[in-house]
Amino acid sequence: MVQQLSLFSVIDDGSYDLCISTLSALSGLPPIIFSNFSMVSMPNQSYDIERVNSKNQLIEQCRIKACCPVPLDRLLANDVPKDYKAMKKLQEDDISGFDMPYFQNLLAKAQDPDAMLTDDSDESQVSWTLSISDIPSAGNNRKVSMQTITESTVASIGGTSTSILSFLTQLGYVQDFQHLTAGVKYNMSHGVVLELSKVWKIHDGKTTQITKGGYLVKAYVNVQKGTDIKRINRGVQSLCALQKELNGYIDLEVPDRKAMDSRIDNLDTL
């Protein structure tokens, strides 16, 4: 269980270049470009699932996020150089090189055996991260958002249908929504990672950008053990130091914890 400490902000598209050069100067490192695809699933609602387990402990229904890396050439045309400037080509709802069949195939491999033969070697290699996020800790005087994430790394998939979706179905989960994230990140000092990203919702094979006009800014520290108070405190300090350093330029803030709640129909139990 990872403890993720985080702070968020937003910048507009026009400030991107300046922000990149500022952050590059600040971190002393060039930006790292990244992109991933997430399929968030929820418990099959036709199932009658109790809120308690056999030991009578309260277990709330939670979403599972399946996330995998996306090669940039699935988003951008081949002639676009794949550096931080490429992000500027991704300001609209539509993604120029968006390869929907690729994503559909990622989730639920085509059932056509011929298609499978040609692609198989590629896609069974795709590894996934399955993660379950708790609601961030409560408390009015939180300096940063603190969220427990339980995650598992899927190295490979076997069986009759080698898709992550079919496994999740076996687990009792069904697809809820999908999104795509692309952006740049910096590894700052003391384990702080700063990400500027654009996020699209994928629905009916179409992409809709939910960060239109700007970038989501996320600064975070992952602490591998939730019981490691020392590292958590150090992480909070490092994040607050960055917050102070960027103050007046990018104002990093603690988000509403309810916005980061991935449980199902839980609002009444808060």
Add this chain to the structure above:
Amino acid sequence: MATNSAMRDVSVPNVQEDIKYDFKEVPTQALDAIRMRLAQLTHSLAKMRDDMSRAELPQWHSLQLQVSVVVSQLHSLASTLRHFEETLDATVVVPLPNFPTTAHEGLLTTLLRKKNIPEVDEWINDAKESSGLNSTSATHAEIQKSIQEDEKITAWALDFIKAEQSNYSLHGLHTASELSEGVAPVSSVNYSVNANKHKPQRPFEFDNVLRSIYQGS
């Protein structure tokens, strides 16, 4: 030669050699102060001229340092002159009777000259012309106003340059010779906009994006 601050002293004719002159009224303090400043200034200027005439030019930063020293010395001289303005205005200079007038006529006329030398007249005229004011018809108030405006523009320009300088982060600047020798990459951007003055906008709320990421809503 001596200076005398009162007309009545001048009016007393005395041809005797051993007569005791009354130097009490001579503004020694003011004159000494000015002499001191002038000495410093001439020394600095002479040194700079010396440096400039050498085969190898001095380092730009040492030159810049000298210029700023000269400027501050000039400024100090000007303020000293202004400080003793009243005393000096009321002072008249006359040669003492024992001055070898015949032998040093040239020196005496130079020292007692009240009109500006032609060079200085030229500078003054030049300044007047470039100011765009008709010095004969313009009133004192008009001239003052023009000077004030001039100062205002100077102040604005200074501020503007300072602001612009802070808007950019200057790095990797190279001399022309470095560029031609290929020491520095010509294509690289040598200055970029500085972040300090630019505050990004927030086109959306991050809570909404997070809600969409975590809950799909």
Add this chain to the structure above:
Amino acid sequence: MKRSAVLFVEKATPATITEFHDVLSNDLESVKEKWSFEFKTFRSSVKNLPVGEPKLLHAVTFSHRDNQSVVIRSKSAIVTTAQGSTIPDDLVLNSCSAGACEPFDSVLMSKLSNLWTLRQSIKGDFGSTYKTTELTIRAANIFSYGSFKGLVIELECEDDVAAEEFQQRVDKICNYLKDISVGDFRTCSDHIDPSKPHFLCDVAYQYIRVLEL
């Protein structure tokens, strides 16, 4: 292609493993490291699970294969890693992973315990590994909550041999078992999906087939 088979001797005694070692002695090339595995059975807690759907889900964790776990239900399987260092780089670089990884069976027992209930846990600890010219043989006495359950033998063939050849090698081991008067055992060398062999998932599948009645 690597091939595997799993044998389970339910009517073994804790000493059977020593006898097995003895009959193997003539073929032994070397004795390798100790190994262990854990086999967990989960049962669905869904009350209105449609009739005909399997109620069980299995998780098999192998210490000798980088602690990887295989979670299988109804011929759909995933392999999860348990060590931070084995997380693929591209997952971390692309911000998919926060750098931690738990075996999926522990996720089942914590976050998904309202959906899946742990019914049984079988452990084979401190098993022996024997290497012959033909096979790597892993044998372990298995226990469920402290009580002896039998002997498990896992056969692995790294040579690229045909199915028939592999079956002959397996039969040889079966004959050895008969030699020590252990005739009653279950064996499985099936693939989870014959058209898509996946070594680790297949091994896990074979464990399930022999251990689950």
